[in-house]
Structures are given as C-alpha cells and as structure tokens.
Amino acid sequence: MKLGLVIDLDTCVGCHACAVACKQWNASGTTGPLTDFEPYGTAPTGVWFNRIRHYEVDDYPNSKTVNAPMSCMHCDDAACVTVCPTGASYKREEDGIVLVDQSKCMGCNLCAWACPYGARELDEDQGVMKKCTLCVDRIYDEALPPEDRQPACVLTCPTHARFFGDLDDPESEVSTLVRERGGEAMMPELGYAPVNKYLPPRNRPPAPVVERTAPEEEGAGGLLSRWLDRQKDAFDKLGAGRGGPSTAGRASGRGAGAHATMRPGGVIGPDGAGLGTGPDGGPGGSVGRGTGDGSNAGRGGGDPGREPGGGPGEGSNGGLGGGMGSGSHAAGTSGSGGTPS
C-alpha cells in the first residue's frame, strides 16, 4: 500500500483551507502542538505541515494562476529518512507514510536539508522536527464513520481539489485520476519518487478576444464631441446589459468603481449597466485601456466625485474609461489629474 494525496491544480482556488484544517487537526494530534511564536503579533511564525503558494504560469494573454498546496510527498525513496542519524525518521512498511518519532529526534535539521519540498519544519520550542502525518491518527480511526477516515485537508477542501488513497492500487480513485489527467510529481529529477501527484490544469479553448473597433472620425470633432458620443452610446445601451438602471447612490460610490477594477472582462460599471459589450470594456482588453483614455478617465472619475448624485451618463463613463485604471476609486486623485469640466 502506498498512501498519498492527489491534488488537482485545475480546481484548487488557493484558499488555504486545507492548511488551516491541517493545523487545527494536528495541533492536538499525535505530533502536536504545532508551536506558534507571536501568533497574534506582527510577525507570526510557526509550524505548518501544509503550505500553499501561488504562481503565474506562462505569459499574458495565456497566463494562468496556479495554486500549489504542498505537504509531505511521502517519497518512495525518502532522503529525509536516509540521512536521519538517530532513527527518528522512518517510512512505514505497511502504508508508506513517512513519520518522525518525536522521542528520538535530536533536532539536527539534516532531514529538512535533504527534503526538496519544504515538508519538514523544526518546532523551535520543542526542538524536534515535525511533518505531515497524512493524519495517521485519523485515517485508521474506526470510531469515525468510513467517509471521515481521510486526512483533514482532503475533507475540508471546498473545491474538492484534494484526493486521498492508495497509489499502489491501479484501480483506486487516485490512481485513475493520475492516469486520466496526466498527474505528475514535483521535482522528479532528484529521484526521491514522491508519491503525491499533481493534476495539471485542464486545457480549455482560449477565451474569445473582441477587437477594439476603430474610432470613427479620428481627430475630427475633438475630445468633447467624442466624449459626448460615448455618453450617448452608453446611454443607449442602458438596460440592454445585465443590470437595471442604477440608483444615484451606487453611481457615486467609491466602492462601486473600486469593485469594477477587480473584474476584468465582464465589468459592471457604477451605473449597473453591463459594459462588457461596450466599445471600451470589451472582454480581455479592459485592463490597459482605461489608463489609455487618460483624459476620459480623468473626467469620468472626476465627475462623480464632484457631483455625487451624477446622472447615469456620467456614472457609466466612470466605469468605462476609468474603470480599469483608477475609476471612482480615485475620485480625488484621478479627478484632479483630469480636465475639470
């Protein structure tokens, strides 16, 4: 038997719930406590068996955020066990779980040096090395209902991105997932044969990119008439989008504009109109564009700030031009930078 975890990098949202559940269970488990220093101070530090890091893979526009939860990989050829001088570190014959006998550890740190995955952390209060136990004090507990005999991290994962099982059994759920999804080990070139596997993000068709239409009458009419045209366009589209007509309060709120900056693509402007189809708020192209329309952004951002109960036209412009750049989030700064109207 080769017990281990399979983690789906496609569905993991990086919420750290697994790390918190792990800390909660194991702080009072067989290897507890997991000492924390300054837990409520400015620089809390302590022992965690599970840590989640966040990465960006590939470059814009193909980039993807990947959240990588990492705990002990329970390697088949565990270097941490090989280097341990005291016999405190061992790998169980029966199920392959790598454990530390707390009563034998002398705290020399050599196993942590030998581990490429950062799975081992010294409890600096107790002077002994601690690590993921695969919740060995839980998965065999017959007092628990069978569906609860899983590691705490697996049970708690809200997106079901973690799977626990026997990777030696080719028909198990975890082995099937690894086979079908092309699961891979991390840093396999060091040769430690990690048991835990990671399922790569699924391939999806690329998101459609809407080209920006060429502005009509380039240069003619000047800034003011182009701005008026945009207000007219936006006004015409009111009600065609997702949202209904806005209340004056929302149109002026700082929060509304700041909220819009968090959502590239389907931006909901302060007026509540769906601006995703607008000339400026097209999907995929909205981030840089707001700042490109500098004067427009400044004006749009300035207007709601100056006149909190601004009409729907002005409000929508705030979302359109300045939505991605500064928007009404910077009602003061952006407004002062723009041309006062």
Next chain:
Amino acid sequence: MNPAFSVIFFTVTAGAGYGLLILLAFARIAGLAPDISPDQVAGTGLLGLVLVTAGLLSSTLHLANPRNAWRSFVRFRTSWLSREAVFAVLFYPLALAWLVVEWTQGYVGASATLGVLTAILAVVVLVCTAMIYASLKTIRQWNTSLTPVNFVLLAMLLGSLVFLVVLAALDLPTSRLASVALVVLATAALVKLVYFHWIGQPAGPTINTALGFTRATVRLLDVGHASDTFHTREFGFEVARAKLIWTRVASVALAFVLPLALVAGLFGAPGVGHLALAATSAYVGVFLERWLFFAEARHVVNLYHGAQRT
C-alpha cells in the same frame, strides 16, 4: 543556507586538529620532523585532540534537542552524520593508543601501524563530515565530489601550518615540513578555485521542474506566508553579490596567498612569527571559506519561494 557559527567553527577547528594528526603521523613515518622528541610528539598529538574536541563540542550546539545526541550512532548504515559520529568517537582510543606508543617509545612497528591507522581514520572522519553536505541532492553547490576533497585538503592545510608553528616554537627544523605545506597549500588553492568556477555554472532544478510546468515561464505571485518561516530562516539566506565576491577574495588571499608567501619565504626566512601569522591568516581564511560554503549554497526550496534557479 544559513551559515551557523557553531557548525563553521566545528568543521574548521576539528579539521585543523585532524589535519595536525594526519601530518604528525605522516611526519613520523616519512621523517619530515627529524629530532622531534617523544614528549614533543605526544604534546603535538594532544594539541590536535584538543582542537578536535573543541570542534566536536561546538557541533552539538546547533542541535535543537542535544539530549538525544547519543542516538546519532544508530543509523550508521545509511546516514553520513551517523557515520561521522561513530568514527569521531572511535578516533579517540586509536589516536591515544598511538600517542602512548610514541611517548613510551614502544615498538617502532606498532607506532607506525597505529600512526597510519590514526591518519586514515582522521581522513575518514573528514570525508564523513563532508559527505553530510555532499550527499544532499537538494543543494547542488554541495552535491559534488569536490566537497570532500576540499574538506580534507583544507584540514591538512591548517594542520600543516599549526605543525610548522609548533616545530618552529620548539626550535626544530621546519624545512621538510614546509615543502609539504607548500604542496598542500597550492593543491588546496587549486581545488577551491575549481570549486568556485564549478558552482558558477548553471545546473540543477529550476522553478519549472520544481512545479512541473516545463513549457512556460513560471513566476511566484504570492509565497503564502506573511512573515518568516523555518524555511526562510534556514534556507533563505541571502547576501549581496558584492559581499560574496569580496569574501571570496579575502578568503583566497588569507587562506592561500599570504600563507604561501610566508612559508615560501617571500618575506624572509620563515621564523616562528611568520609561521604563526601564516597559521592565523589561514585559519581566518578557511573560516571565511566555510562561511561562503554555506552562504553560497542554494537549497531547492527557494524555487518554491520564487527563485528561478538554484
């Protein structure tokens, strides 16, 4: 890697002691130190054992739970740290037996045999210490056969210089040992320069292989912890590049160049003052070298913390 003072002091000081005993045994067999009396041999040997003991005591300071240090003898079969502990303890009775035979002027055959065995065991302990580092595939700057070669050569370098000081202080001829010391100095310097060149070559895992995304760039967005962790303290040691380069220069100058010049007699015939300066300079230089050995080592956990390569 975090350069822990206790470990640096241990490897350098115990290394000097083992080196002194290796050179003493070699000198007795090859006649490098003619006219040395049995008392002086035993005294020099005891000085070596004092250095070894000071180093070994310091090595226990980096243990977080030294009460369990006695357990470190049990995994001899797989662990280099365990082997180091076993051989370091076995070294004492053997070295003492040899020194007693030398001191009492027992059988020449017995003293030669015990001397050779003592020197071999000293080299074995040094290699075991070095292999603790060289066996770690997670730190590519250490995972090389240059590591044990460096450890043995630098120990012999310090040992030969300390032995020279002892001989000069006892008004004994030093010229034969000095020529051996020059060879050791030159060889050690050469191997260290090869090492500096070798660790400058790109190699080892990258952030791509660490995460399994080998066909695209990978960048860290967020490391997931708000303040220091055990790993950032232990593995995240960073020094400015300029400081590393200047430390390298100082280390090479103090450990090799100045002692070479002093022992070779560039500043006049090497008297006890010159040799003491050479030994002190070499000790400081090797101390800096050992600090660099840790400071320049980059653990692969740093890849998960955002380093592109080690």
